[in-house]
Amino acid sequence: MTLSSHQKRIATALVLVPVIIWIVFQRDRILAAGLFVVAGLGLYEYCSMFWHGRQRNGFLGLGLVLGGMATFAMSPALIQYAPLCMPAIFLILATFFLFSYSRSPSSASFSDLALLLAGVVYLAVMLQLVRFLAPVETMLVLVCAFATDTGGFYAGGLWGQRKIWPGISPKKTWAGSFGGMILTTLCSLLIGLVWGASSWWTFVILGVVLNIAAQMGDFFESALKRWSGVKDSGHILPGHGGIMDRIDSLLFALPIYSLAREVVAFF
Structure with a gap:
């Protein structure tokens, strides 16, 4: 039997809701892992909007590293270092741009890195706010x-x-x-x-x-x-x-x- 789009919507919600509730009430590592998985999947979709093939995979890999940094830095045990998270992410991207520009000025794109930074903040960093609630x-x-x-x-x-x-x-x-x-x-x-x-x-x-x-x-x-x-x-x-x-x-x-x-x- 083929389900309609509306039936698929309801079935997906029935599966996801208990999982989401369970993760929300599991603090620390399980919650952090759940947020990282959601952010990672979101970053994959985000990167797929703007880049394709090897270029997409490269930006996605860098985005996952930076998203992992945000997840790690905002853990309760390291909360005093959370204000350093965004400066550290920016410095990494700035350094990446410097080396890219030194190798090939014509192909280096700061706008691409700015777009990736926006995606990391939008998805990975924003989701970390859950950990403070x-x-x-x-x-x-x-x-x-x-x-x-x-x-x-x-x-x-x-x-x-x-x-x-x-x-x-x-x-x-x-x-x-x-x-x-x-x-x-x-x-x-x-x-x-x-x-x-x-x-x-x-x-x-x-x-x-x-x-x-x-x-x-x-x-x-x-x-x-x-x-x-x-x-x-x-x-x-x-x-x-x-x-x-x-x-x-x-x-x-x-x-x-x-x-x-x-x-x-x-x-």
């Missing part, structure tokens, strides 16, 4: 990011007509945007009422803010794909597309929540 906080951000996608997908499919930003994402509609916001806000409020330590209305505001961040993350990845001339980031997740298609909302919601928790003690 309590499990319930991580679940909140994950639920809100996925609620943005799910609410937008179904509300847009049922009622979507007017496009919200067709130059960036031709399929996104205002109905989908509001549907995702409503579901995300309800999820945030429910988690806050059950486990939160702050007022209910702070979780309503948090849900709205995280939804906007998640939608911007979705639009950002769509813009990347259009800029690079790629339709899909990948096909590793049946019914969902690539890893980047699944975590693009999360990658923007994570830093926003990390900033918000410094202002309000949600838990």
Whole structure:
């Protein structure tokens, strides 16, 4: 029996959700390994957007090394060295460019290295923010990011007509945007009422803010794909597309929540 795209989407979610929950509640090494695997798969898709063949493999290998550095530097045992992570990554790329330029000035490309640096920050470094959150906080951000996608997908499919930003994402509609916001806000409020330590209305505001961040993350990845001339980031997740298609909302919601928790003690 052949499954429809929607059935594949549901089946993939049913398999992934228990795995994600298990990893979130496993701290330190298992969590770090899980984040590195997700970042590595995301970097593969990212590098495939801009480079091909041996060039892609070369940038991917360098990206994995730098992503591994970020994972290692942000471990709880070495947290005092975390501020040195980004300068160290930049120095490595700068040194790489120097030697590349000395060998062949015409083929050396600083813009390629800048693009790789952006990818490492976007995928590997951003995901490391999970390691500074309590499990319930991580679940909140994950639920809100996925609620943005799910609410937008179904509300847009049922009622979507007017496009919200067709130059960036031709399929996104205002109905989908509001549907995702409503579901995300309800999820945030429910988690806050059950486990939160702050007022209910702070979780309503948090849900709205995280939804906007998640939608911007979705639009950002769509813009990347259009800029690079790629339709899909990948096909590793049946019914969902690539890893980047699944975590693009999360990658923007994570830093926003990390900033918000410094202002309000949600838990």
